[in-house]
Amino acid sequence: MLKVEGVTKRYGKTLANDDISFSVEDGQIAVLMGPNGAGKSTIIKCIVGLLRFQGKITLNGYDNKSVEAKAQIGYIPEMPAVYDLLTVQEHMQFILRAYRKMDNLDYAQALLERLELWDKKDKLGKQLSKGMQQKLSIACALAHSPRVVIFDEPLVGLDPHAIKELKAIFQELRQGGASVLISTHMIDSVEDSWDVAHIMMQGRFAATMANWPSEMNEKTLEQLFFEITEGREEGR
Numbered sequence: 001m002l003k004v005e006g007v008t009k010r011y012g013k014t015l016a017n018d019d020i021s022f023s024v025e026d027g028q029i030a031v032l033m034g035p036n037g038a039g040k041s042t043i044i045k046c047i048v049g050l051l052r053f054q055g056k057i058t059l060n061g062y063d064n065k066s067v068e069a070k071a072q073i074g075y076i077p078e079m080p081a082v083y084d085l086l087t088v089q090e091h092m093q094f095i096l097r098a099y100r101k102m103d104n105l106d107y108a109q110a111l112l113e114r115l116e117l118w119d120k121k122d123k124l125g126k127q128l129s130k131g132m133q134q135k136l137s138i139a140c141a142l143a144h145s146p147r148v149v150i151f152d153e154p155l156v157g158l159d160p161h162a163i164k165e166l167k168a169i170f171q172e173l174r175q176g177g178a179s180v181l182i183s184t185h186m187i188d189s190v191e192d193s194w195d196v197a198h199i200m201m202q203g204r205f206a207a208t209m210a211n212w213p214s215e216m217n218e219k220t221l222e223q224l225f226f227e228i229t230e231g232r233e234e235g236r
Contacts, residue, residue: 001026002047002148002179007055009042016042017053018203024148024179024196029170031190032183033221034200035229040183041078042203044152047181048075059148059179071099074146078153080133082125082140088112089121091140099144108143114165115139131157138166149173151182155189167193187222197221199228 002024009017017039024030032040046053049065057064059072086094092108112118115135120128128136134157141149155163170193173180184190190197199207206228209221 001060002181003056003058004043004047005056005058007043007046007053007057009039009046009051009053015203017046019055020203020205022198022205022208024181026147026179027174027177028195029174029180029182029190029193031194031197031221032181032200033185033187033197033225034206038200039203040200041152043200044075044150044181044183048073048150071144072147074141074144074149076138076141076149076151076154078156080130080137080157082128082133082136084124084126086125087122088117088125088128088136091125091136092143095140095143101144104143104145107145108139111139111142114169115162131159131162134158135162138169142169146178148179149181151180151184153184153186154182155184155186163189187225191221194221199225201228 004023005021007017007020008015020043022030032043034040042051045051047057047064049070059069062069062072083091092105092112096102096104096108109118112121115138117132117135117139120132125133125136138154154166158166170180170182182190182194195211197209197211198205199209207224209224
């Protein structure tokens with residue numbers, strides 16, 4: 001379970017996140033949406049421990065900056081993060097040794113095969129295309145079987161096969177009881193892959209929508225998104 005309580009982040013005089021609170025339960029997929037500059041990447045970087053902030057963030061009860069929390073998290077950044085001078089296969093070995101999960105070696109290889117990277121296993125990180133680097137970044141984040149998985153614009157640059165596989169992985173993570181948070185601009189990409197959606201504007205949650213039928217939930221996610229983001233801008 002991921003729990004965010006009263007998180008505020010400032011860059012000088014700029015308020016990037018304004019007292020944000022939400023949770024992602026075990027076996028739940030939550031989506032963060034909003035226009036550029038809404039604060040999505042900032043809250044994600046706070047969650048994974050890359051930024052200082054005011055407030056509290058816990059992963060399965062552990063403070064997000066603790067060793068126990070870091071052992072349970074998988075993070076796919078918006079820009080692929082790979083090592084130039086490690087091969088694809090060496091990336092997997094490095095990650096599994098770092099997390100002391102060498103027994104996951106077969107699972108790591110299966111991820112590479114699903115993402116069509118196994119035949120590139122001897123290529124260096126710097127020799128991969130941007131799309132292949134993105135797929136390798138995804139495989140690295142998932143190789144140690146994290147219990148909380150954070151995706152920041154994961155589908156950008158992926159080919160159709162990789163998108164299909166990643167959507168299947170979303171569902172597998174959910175079924176396996178992981179807490180999954182996805183930040184994306186691509187509404188249609190998460191159409192069948194979410195339980196709760198948070199729409200951000202100016203560093204705050206402007207709306208939260210649960211993915212189950214109710215009288216209060218007659219609008220589609222796309223309708224709600226554009227009503228909030230475009231409607232607010234027109235009203236300024």
